Amino acid sequence: MDGPPALLFGILVPALVTGIGLLLVTLFVTERARERHAVGAAFAAAGFLAGAAGLFGLPPLPFGDQTLTGDHWLQWTASVGVLILLFDGLRPGLAFVPRALFGAATILGVVQAMLRHHWEGPEVWTRLATLAGLLAVLVTATALLGRRVKGASVPFVLLLAATCLAVTIGLTGSAKLAQLTGIVCSSVGAAWVLTLLRPSFRLGGAGLTWAVSILFGLGLCACFYSELPVLDGLLLCAAPLAPWLAELPPLRDRSPRLRFAARAILCLLPAGFAVTRAALAFDPDPYGDYDS
Amino acid sequence: MRLLVSSLVLASTLGFFALGTSAEAPSAPVAPAGEWTIDPVHSTIHYKIKHNNASWFYGRLNDISGSFMFDEADPSSAGFAVEVKADSVDSGNEKLDQHLRSPDFFDVKQFPVISLESTSIEKAGKGYKVKGKLSLHGVTKDISFDLEHVGTGDSRGDKVIGFHTVFTIDRTDFGMDYGVGAIGSDVQLIVSIEAGQQ
Numbered sequence: 001m002d003g004p005p006a007l008l009f010g011i012l013v014p015a016l017v018t019g020i021g022l023l024l025v026t027l028f029v030t031e032r033a034r035e036r037h038a039v040g041a042a043f044a045a046a047g048f049l050a051g052a053a054g055l056f057g058l059p060p061l062p063f064g065d066q067t068l069t070g071d072h073w074l075q076w077t078a079s080v081g082v083l084i085l086l087f088d089g090l091r092p093g094l095a096f097v098p099r100a101l102f103g104a105a106t107i108l109g110v111v112q113a114m115l116r117h118h119w120e121g122p123e124v125w126t127r128l129a130t131l132a133g134l135l136a137v138l139v140t141a142t143a144l145l146g147r148r149v150k151g152a153s154v155p156f157v158l159l160l161a162a163t164c165l166a167v168t169i170g171l172t173g174s175a176k177l178a179q180l181t182g183i184v185c186s187s188v189g190a191a192w193v194l195t196l197l198r199p200s201f202r203l204g205g206a207g208l209t210w211a212v213s214i215l216f217g218l219g220l221c222a223c224f225y226s227e228l229p230v231l232d233g234l235l236l237c238a239a240p241l242a243p244w245l246a247e248l249p250p251l252r253d254r255s256p257r258l259r260f261a262a263r264a265i266l267c268l269l270p271a272g273f274a275v276t277r278a279a280l281a282f283d284p285d286p287y288g289d290y291d292s
Numbered sequence: 293m294r295l296l297v298s299s300l301v302l303a304s305t306l307g308f309f310a311l312g313t314s315a316e317a318p319s320a321p322v323a324p325a326g327e328w329t330i331d332p333v334h335s336t337i338h339y340k341i342k343h344n345n346a347s348w349f350y351g352r353l354n355d356i357s358g359s360f361m362f363d364e365a366d367p368s369s370a371g372f373a374v375e376v377k378a379d380s381v382d383s384g385n386e387k388l389d390q391h392l393r394s395p396d397f398f399d400v401k402q403f404p405v406i407s408l409e410s411t412s413i414e415k416a417g418k419g420y421k422v423k424g425k426l427s428l429h430g431v432t433k434d435i436s437f438d439l440e441h442v443g444t445g446d447s448r449g450d451k452v453i454g455f456h457t458v459f460t461i462d463r464t465d466f467g468m469d470y471g472v473g474a475i476g477s478d479v480q481l482i483v484s485i486e487a488g489q490q
Contacts, residue, residue: 060467065431065432066430066431066467067402067403067430067431068430069395069399069402069430070402071395113401113402113403117401117402117404118401173390173391173394174394174395174396175396175470176395176396176470177395221395224401225395225399225401225402226394226395227390227394283387287385287387287388
């Protein structure tokens, strides 16, 4: 799907579902209850499901006649798997349990085809442990930053990183994965706008875990099954981590506005480098003098 | 002398009838029953698909392997399993091949093998009616097609046999729905198989 329908389902529908849902919740539900029931994750997932189903239809059912692709698994994890994250706020000290389970579901879904056709022997465990470690660092760092930095800064950083990921994936070869990433951008973007309108709103640990995990899964799909170079993937992983540098001296002591800008620039440095590399390698006329 | 003449007449008569018989029924050599292995060099799969609603585009799948049982006298006992490596898709343009191998089309890293396995083979006219299961892009569908036995021959002392078929699938039935509209959804497959006896 392309043109106006793609804009409708890829951008407007997820933004409206996530944005309106979260706005209503902030109007009628207390902040504590919102954190406790992981509403940020729930509405981001609802927006993603609406956008992805509108663009591509519902993915095939797991364990049916059709072998699911990595992005099919990711769509199920993003929409149904979010139920795991609803336990995130029930016992704050045990939040790592649902986050780890959600991360594991994300990775195991994406790598199904690698396990079936490409990886074998002891290296399987090394690769899985590396991916789990990387995702754990990303989720923990983003959730901690989200708790430390109030306001629009962290959703904005995540939006920048997600947008750069979508552009890089699009430039390196898969329209479908780029569109799915664009849907996540749209949901995160709606949450960011809401933080501007209602400063008391926070995406919360569960919401940030959902967004980071799904973006990580989309990046893995692009690396394993499309043509996203590993270096670009690593640069994009560094993007949500880099804003932590703004929490160190001398930036730590600067004004909130300057630190907001610093976080955005720090995020854009690695992510922008990945986009630039992809843009330079992109061939706008891939089939020579003829189009597809 | 009479004996010699009689022998010559008899030999000529037998020779005449032998020639006559051969001229009246020039049937192809009967394929010996048994197991056959596909010759990947002399077997081809071409696909044909409409492009921009304007032309027919032809491409190939190059890496074919498999084997089959065939007994001309008892076709119902026949069966085959053919595998094609999806990354052997060959359009004649490397950049287009890269796109065809991507998740937008064949998604070869997730679905590296295309397979076709027969479930029943029946004699139908001069050829055969085949029912089977085609697995492509993670989806397995029942299909049926007419199969022509092209001939049986010899190659360096070994028996070889050939089959040919043309059938059409809808690629969207197999979850390959990228670019439908500009690129047709019906794909005609033109399959020609040569196999040697094991």
